Amino acid sequence: MIVVLKPNHNPSQMESLISWLREKNITIHTSVGQANTILGLVGDTSQLDVDLIAALDIVEDVKRVQEPYKNANRKFHPEDTVIQVGNTQVGGGNLTIMAGPCSVESEEQAVAVAKAVKAAGATMFRGGAFNSRTSPYAFWGMGERGLAYLKAARDETGLPIVTELTDINQLALFRDVDVIQIGTRNMQNVDLLKAVGHQDKPVVLKRGRSATYEEWLMSAEYIMAGGNENVILCERGIRTFESYTRNTLDLASIPVLRRLTHLPVIVDPSHATGKYWLVDSLAMGAVAAGADGVQIEVHNDPAHALCDGPLALKLDAFTPLAGKLLALHAALKGMEGQA
Ligand code: PEP
Ligand code: MN
Numbered sequence: 096m097i098v099v100l101k102p103n104h105n106p107s108q109m110e111s112l113i114s115w116l117r118e119k120n121i122t123i124h125t126s127v128g129q130a131n132t133i134l135g136l137v138g139d140t141s142q143l144d145v146d147l148i149a150a151l152d153i154v155e156d157v158k159r160v161q162e163p164y165k166n167a168n169r170k171f172h173p174e175d176t177v178i179q180v181g182n183t184q185v186g187g188g189n190l191t192i193m194a195g196p197c198s199v200e201s202e203e204q205a206v207a208v209a210k211a212v213k214a215a216g217a218t219m220f221r222g223g224a225f226n227s228r229t230s231p232y233a234f235w236g237m238g239e240r241g242l243a244y245l246k247a248a249r250d251e252t253g254l255p256i257v258t259e260l261t262d263i264n265q266l267a268l269f270r271d272v273d274v275i276q277i278g279t280r281n282m283q284n285v286d287l288l289k290a291v292g293h294q295d296k297p298v299v300l301k302r303g304r305s306a307t308y309e310e311w312l313m314s315a316e317y318i319m320a321g322g323n324e325n326v327i328l329c330e331r332g333i334r335t336f337e338s339y340t341r342n343t344l345d346l347a348s349i350p351v352l353r354r355l356t357h358l359p360v361i362v363d364p365s366h367a368t369g370k371y372w373l374v375d376s377l378a379m380g381a382v383a384a385g386a387d388g389v390q391i392e393v394h395n396d397p398a399h400a401l402c403d404g405p406l407a408l409k410l411d412a413f414t415p416l417a418g419k420l421l422a423l424h425a426a427l428k429g430m431e432g433q434a
Pocket of ligand 1: 197223226227277278279280301331363366
């Protein structure tokens with residue numbers, strides 16, 4: 096349920112409404128917008144009398160929210176969420192470019208790739224230390240050593256680091272990571288979602304490869320219900336009948352999620368198809384469709400990569416792409432407000 100307050104409501108009346116609702120075990124999310132303040136009510140709202148609340152002096156409107164996700168719902172929080180990561184922001188009209196290898200393989204490799212992607216315009220360095228893979232025989236990442244290589248890359252470049260968490264027991268090792276990623280295979284691993292919801296680092300939540308928008312947003316809801324509102328949704332392709340590409344990129348997810356949620360939305364064009372030569376077009380398509388950013392796999396030597404070589408861009412292919420993405424984003428911003 097949402098309660099829209101009148102523009103010049105009396106703050107002490109608002110406080111008494113909030114305490115009355117809290118006594119009924121309702122959690123309140125307050126969103127202060129330019130025009131109105133909105134109270135988002137989470138809990139068993141079936142016990143509340145809509146007419147009684149609507150009749151209060153300070154209340155302009157009361158609406159029941161049908162969708163099962165509440166915290167992630169744009170109705171609760173009409174303004175876009177902007178997430179601060181180091182000195183860069185995700186959302187709010189910024190273009191986030193996360194780039195780096197599938198797995199970090201050595202300190203030299205991590206530092207070299209981080210320097211190159213930073214010079215090209217990337218705003219964060221991504222790299223797996225604990226990779227989730229489909230095959231038990233595939234490379235699973237360098238674990239704790241991989242985290243140390245990521246930190247070395249951050250020390251050298253200042254780029255915040257993004258890396259995947261696959262097990263709750265790894266959380267203690269992630270204290271120094273900037274952004275935690277939950278991979279497609281774990282989108283509905285509720286224990287993992289609850290664990291990242293109870294800490295305050297931003298989370299990139301990749302779409303489960305067979306997840307509907309509602310299922311994906313319910314996973315975001317798990318994280319947010321624990322108190323962590325800093326969730327970045329990442330479209331990374333879904334499973335369809337098409338087998339030429341690894342997955343099928345759902346670009347409609349960008350405008351759909353814009354409507355359903357206030358959370359930032361980024362796109363991973365690399366895992367979306369599994370082919371390096373499709374990354375350029377799909378990344379441009381994602382930015383044109385309004386994504387808040389992209390996550391792109393980049394490797395210094397894709398032919399010898401321990402993981403996902405066929406989809407990785409070489410450094411000299413990433414540089415012009417990053418330039419094009421930034422130019423496209425700037426051009427689109429320039430068009431805003433034009434007829
Ligand atoms: C990754 O980002 O390295 C990864 C494995 O992605 P996904 O979970 O989307 O497959
Ligand atoms: Mn990968």
